Amino acid sequence: MDVFLETQRLILRRFTSADVxxxxxxxxxxxxxxYINGGMPTSRAEIEHDRLPAFMSYYQRFRGFGFWAAIEKxxxxxxxxxxxxxESNGPQDEVELGYRLRKSAWGKGYATEGSRALIAxxxxxxxxxxxxATTMVVNTASRRVMEKSxxxxxxxxxxxxxxxxxxxxxxxxxxxxxxxxWDYSARP
Numbered sequence: 001m002d003v004f005l006e007t008q009r010l011i012l013r014r015f016t017s018a019d020v021x022x023x024x025x026x027x028x029x030x031x032x033x034x035y036i037n038g039g040m041p042t043s044r045a046e047i048e049h050d051r052l053p054a055f056m057s058y059y060q061r062f063r064g065f066g067f068w069a070a071i072e073k074x075x076x077x078x079x080x081x082x083x084x085x086x087e088s089n090g091p092q093d094e095v096e097l098g099y100r101l102r103k104s105a106w107g108k109g110y111a112t113e114g115s116r117a118l119i120a121x122x123x124x125x126x127x128x129x130x131x132x133a134t135t136m137v138v139n140t141a142s143r144r145v146m147e148k149s150x151x152x153x154x155x156x157x158x159x160x161x162x163x164x165x166x167x168x169x170x171x172x173x174x175x176x177x178x179x180x181x182w183d184y185s186a187r188p
Contacts (some may be wrong), residue, residue, distance in 0.1 A: 004068050007117045010110060011067035012082060013138045015055045019069055022078040031103055035078075035139045038165045055065040058085060062125045065095065070114055072105070084118040093120055093129040099145070106141070115149035123179040132176035133157075138167030143175070150182065151175035 005012040023046055026032055030039035041172045042051065058066025065085045072079050086092045088134030091177040097118060112119035115133075133151060136159075154176040161168050 005117055005121060005179050009073050010079075010114055010117075011071040011073055011116070012114060013071060014059055015052060015067060015069050015081075017052065019058075019078070020044070020048055020052060022069070023052060024081055026078075026100060026102055027051075029103060032100060035136050035142070035165065035167075036100075038163050040163070055081075055121050058158050062086065064121070065156075070099075070101065070105075070110065070120075071109075078102075079110060082114045084122060088115075091129075093127060095126075095128050095131050095135040095183060096148075097131050097149075097151075099142075111142075112148040113144040115145060119149060119177065119182065120184075123182050124184070128179060130176055132174055134172055134174045136165065136167055137170040143173065144173040151177045 003011055004014060014064050024044055025041070027042035027047065030041075033039050034043070040074055055067035062073040062085065067085070069078060070080045070082055071077065081098065083098040084095055086095050097115055101111055101113060105111075119131050124133055131151065132154070133142075133146050133149075135146070137156070152175060153173055155174045158172065159168075159172045185186045
């Protein structure tokens with residue numbers, strides 16, 4: 001297993017082609033996909049031929065950035081993923097944080113634990129200047145994770161969603177933190 005990062009309860013590792021079924025199960029839960037695409041499932045073909053290859057391509061293009069499978073240490077179970085990556089057309093020192101976890105992992109602090117560890121590594125080792133994350137205004141659970149991870153609301157905006165999602169009329173929110181604001185003493 002190619003471990004990228006380890007926390008108290010999580011292992012973040014590189015994705016492999018063996019993760020197809022993990023991603024299919026994750027992306028076929030309507031509750032998990034509610035704020036992504038309104039709860040629609042993702043096809044096996046899209047995961048096998050588009051999504052997973054895109055995830056894995058980051059490892060060659062960007063040292064230390066990309067998509068990471070989240071494994072629960074105590075059970076060895078795949079519980080979701082995190083991404084930590086520069087936008088394709090943005091500055092390389094401004095990195096987007098994201099996460100998608102199985103429902104069974106919700107409410108256990110895993111999203112915050114993984115996010116804080118990635119932010120700390122980004123600032124301490126990868127030369128990141130700013131970390132940001134976005135979600136729909138109505139996605140209060142994700143917004144709480146961003147706040148607990150040390151990010152602060154930085155702007156409201158209206159994203160162009162390809163499908164209608166309940167609550168999208170209220171807009172989207174970005175949270176962010178700069179390296180100069182990070183509390184290194186609280187590093188995981």
